[in-house]
Structure formats: C-alpha cells, structure tokens
Amino acid sequence: MALKRVVVTGLGALTPIGNNIQEYWEALISGKSGAAPITYYDTEKHKTKFACEVKNFNIEDYIDRKEARRMDKFAQYAIAASEEAINDAGITESNVNKHRVGVIWGAGIGGLETFQEEVISYAKGDGTPRFNPFFIPKMIADIAPAHISMRNGFMGPNYTTVSACASSANALIDAFNYIRLGMCDVIISGGSEAAVTIAGMGGFNSMQALSTRNESPETASRPFDATRDGFVLGEGAGALVLEEYEHAKARGAKIYCEIGGGGMSSDAYHLTAPHPEGIGVIAVMQNCLNDAGMKPTDIDHINTHGTSTPLGDVAELKAISAVFGDHAKTLNINSTKSMTGHLLGAAGAIEAIASILAIKYGVVPPTINHEVVDENIDPSLNLTLNKAQKRDVKVAMSNTFGFGGHNACVLFKKLDD
CATH class of the missing domain: 3.40.47.10 (Thiolase/Chalcone synthase)
Structure with missing residues (x-):
C-alpha cells in the first residue's frame, strides 16, 4: 500500500524558558538559560540545588482547582501544551472525525511527585495504609493522554510510550506510523515530565548524572564544553498535532512542515x-x-x-x-x-x-x-x-x-x- 504523507499542523510548549510557543522560540534564539535555584523544596542537604523549573505556571488558567488536584504536575503540563497545539491547529468539532483522532504521549517517569508525597505521608503515619484515592490515577504514566482525550473527546488510539528520555520521540514516531498507514487522520503527540522533586533530584544525583555547578546554575548546562559535569534536570511539556496531508489540506490547515521519517x-x-x-x-x-x-x-x-x-x-x-x-x-x-x-x-x-x-x-x-x-x-x-x-x-x-x-x-x- 502507498504510505500517506504526514505533516505538522499545530504546536504547543510549556518549558523552563517559555510557557508558549512564541516565548519558547524567542528565548531559544536569544540564548536564554532556564536554570536557577530550585524553589519547590529546601535544597540545603542536596548536592545539586538548581534545575530548570517551569515558571509562572497556573493550571487554573486551564482547568478548575478541584480537577487540577486530581492530576500530577506532569499531566497538568500535558493539558497546557496540548491545548495550545490543538488551538494552533484549528481542530474543532466540525472539521475532524473524533473516532480518527488519537493521542500518543511520552513520559519517562510519570507522576513522581505524587508517588513521593504519598510515600512520605505513609511513612509519617501509624502504619495504616491510608492513601489518596487518586494516588494511582495521578501517578500512572498513561494518564496524561487519557486526560487530553477525555477533555477533547478524541476516541482514536490513546497510550503513553515509556523509553526514558526517548519517550516523546518514540511517541512521535508511533503517531507518524499510525497516520501514514491510514489508521488515523490526526494524532496529538508529544510528552511531559515533572521530575524536579526530592526523589528525582536525589536519584539522579546518586547516579552522578547531574551537574553540581551550584555557584552558577545558568551556565551549568554546557554541552560539548570541556568543563561539563552532568546534565541539568528540566520539566515541562511539548505537544505537536500530526495530521495526514490531504486531511490537513481539505480543512485549510496551516502546515509547519512534513515528517520525513523516524x-x-x-x-x-x-x-x-x-x-x-x-x-x-x-x-x-x-x-x-x-x-x-x-x-x-x-x-x-x-x-x-x-x-x-x-x-x-x-x-x-x-x-x-x-x-x-x-x-x-x-x-x-x-x-x-x-x-x-x-x-x-x-x-x-x-x-x-x-x-x-x-x-x-x-x-x-x-x-x-x-x-x-x-x-x-x-x-x-x-x-x-x-x-x-x-x-x-x-x-x-x-x-x-x-x-x-x-x-x-x-x-x-x-x-x-
């Protein structure tokens, strides 16, 4: 069978250097660093005291507080980035068949902060296993695409790829393949992560994977430099709308580029x-x-x-x-x-x-x-x-x-x- 062409028609980003596509791009070309001292918890006893945190993010700009409390931050980030991408692509009730719109997402870890908080709470208790009823649904890595699909009514393929730092690239390749094989018209794809936590930082520090350049966080991520000493942990989300070329043309969508291969x-x-x-x-x-x-x-x-x-x-x-x-x-x-x-x-x-x-x-x-x-x-x-x-x-x-x-x-x- 002839493979269909796949194009990108929407983008969304929530990053340590910008909370939307325009901010992200302007920060990229200006060479802005997103690294700074960690604000989420007391780092006094930690070897690495900085990270690339998302800044000035308010999930209540997207969903109400009650719903947000049922989500780990990695899923909240997914909601924000995917909403921008879907709006950017001009996806509406009338121009897609929702049975042929999927969500394939990437997450290397998932709800690490949720897991950490529940374990700490249990350890401080009397041994009775009292856990939040949303503990598991907040933590599991597949929940981000589930939220995106439920929020938008997308009923095509829906799952998470988990391959550590390659997770969201694998998600994009899977989405690309589903569309070029004719199994979907549109797939929202990308990934999210929120691992700037005590456990996340501590775990990577124990592996000696993180930079410890605490005196100058903004210069700590220095790829290819002889003095590099490890990576700087970041968080956030990126979302892309992948679409079959003829489908995109038929609804008059703007097209950023074509996916050539994976x-x-x-x-x-x-x-x-x-x-x-x-x-x-x-x-x-x-x-x-x-x-x-x-x-x-x-x-x-x-x-x-x-x-x-x-x-x-x-x-x-x-x-x-x-x-x-x-x-x-x-x-x-x-x-x-x-x-x-x-x-x-x-x-x-x-x-x-x-x-x-x-x-x-x-x-x-x-x-x-x-x-x-x-x-x-x-x-x-x-x-x-x-x-x-x-x-x-x-x-x-x-x-x-x-x-x-x-x-x-x-x-x-x-x-x-």
Whole structure:
C-alpha cells in the first residue's frame, strides 16, 4: 500500500524558558538559560540545588482547582501544551472525525511527585495504609493522554510510550506510523515530565548524572564544553498535532512542515552509559535516513541529544561524523538542552518543536555556555556555539536517547508540494 504523507499542523510548549510557543522560540534564539535555584523544596542537604523549573505556571488558567488536584504536575503540563497545539491547529468539532483522532504521549517517569508525597505521608503515619484515592490515577504514566482525550473527546488510539528520555520521540514516531498507514487522520503527540522533586533530584544525583555547578546554575548546562559535569534536570511539556496531508489540506490547515521519517535502535550495552563508539546512535540515524529515503547530504541541521555529560556528548558527535562523513562539517549542530535543561520524557517533543521552528524561521538556536574546547571533539564541526545562526534549513533531524540504550530519531522537512 502507498504510505500517506504526514505533516505538522499545530504546536504547543510549556518549558523552563517559555510557557508558549512564541516565548519558547524567542528565548531559544536569544540564548536564554532556564536554570536557577530550585524553589519547590529546601535544597540545603542536596548536592545539586538548581534545575530548570517551569515558571509562572497556573493550571487554573486551564482547568478548575478541584480537577487540577486530581492530576500530577506532569499531566497538568500535558493539558497546557496540548491545548495550545490543538488551538494552533484549528481542530474543532466540525472539521475532524473524533473516532480518527488519537493521542500518543511520552513520559519517562510519570507522576513522581505524587508517588513521593504519598510515600512520605505513609511513612509519617501509624502504619495504616491510608492513601489518596487518586494516588494511582495521578501517578500512572498513561494518564496524561487519557486526560487530553477525555477533555477533547478524541476516541482514536490513546497510550503513553515509556523509553526514558526517548519517550516523546518514540511517541512521535508511533503517531507518524499510525497516520501514514491510514489508521488515523490526526494524532496529538508529544510528552511531559515533572521530575524536579526530592526523589528525582536525589536519584539522579546518586547516579552522578547531574551537574553540581551550584555557584552558577545558568551556565551549568554546557554541552560539548570541556568543563561539563552532568546534565541539568528540566520539566515541562511539548505537544505537536500530526495530521495526514490531504486531511490537513481539505480543512485549510496551516502546515509547519512534513515528517520525513523516524528511526529507532538500541545500544544493547549499559543501563545508563552510551556505547563509547556510538554504535546505537549510528544505527538510529541511518535507520531514520533510510525510512525517509534520504542521503546524509540532504540534512542541514541536527538538534542533538547533547545532555552535557562527559561521555554522551562525545559519543554522539563521533556517531554524527561516522554517519555524515565530510558533510558533518557543513551541518548546523546544536543542543537546546543548554537552555532548557533535560526534560527527560518531554525532551524529544520540545526539541522536535525547536527543529521545526528552525525550518520555519531559518534560524538555528545556539548551544550556549561553551567556553573551553574539548580536545576529544572534532573542531571542524559547527556546534552553533553561543549565538544563533541564520540558515535556510530544509531538513532537520532531532536525536533523543534514553537510559537503557533506547535511541529515537525524527526527521522534519520543508513541505514539498
């Protein structure tokens, strides 16, 4: 059967550097850092005292207080981002068949704060298992797309992909496949995460995964810099409306770009560390190119996973050089995590949005906080350091990798009528 074309018709973002698409994009191209001291709890005894928190967010702008209390923050964030994307796409009762509209969402962890609060409450009690009746529905990772579908009456496929930091990229690939196979007309896809908690920060600190640059939080996320010492935890959500091309044209929707392809692979190597030679990363980018029917020379820009970890950054750039050869030197490579921090299960979604907006506006956001050259990184690569660069981006690739060796890669391209 002939595969259908899939386009992006709506975007929504709630991030540490902007609470909607316009704010997010302006902060990206201006090189704004979202890192600051944590405000959610007392960090006195914590090794890392900062993160990239969402700022000035009020869920009551979207739903009433009673309903909000039945949701963990990761689901609240999903509601906010998806509402912006749906409105941006112009989805209404009259222009879609809701039986053919799905929600495929990504979350690496889910309701971590809810789990933490319930366990703390139990530990402080007399041993009687008194738990909130909404404990489980607030915590489970699949509840975010459930809320989106119930809120909008979307009755197509509805589930959550869980593959650590690759979760929302995997969600996008699943949504892409459902639509191009003709099984849906529209899918709301993306991801959300809210892990800036005592347990989240403590857990990542115990793994020595987080930066401890407490004296200068805003410069702590420094991908590709020789002095990088770990990632900065972020939170938020990103939402994209994926739609079958002819369906989008028929209802007069604006189109941001076309999805060219998606790739997945596994390192099959280590619980948390990347393969040092980037074998899984090489495979995922090649798989993505093959799926799109494109050559390495067709790509203009790569938004890397680029977490600011000593091992991961080098392995990814080695893999890019292996796949793209001499063309790697002509690419605009960046890491927007230098500004947003690492949103875990939501990372793929907000970085996909950054890649799409780079195509739309012809500007590649910078990799900020780069000061010291790493001798293990090829100096001929253009890492878009410290300042945004203008470029006619026809095709952009977005990489996301997760603990456990999960790799996902999505390719976006200018619409070619």
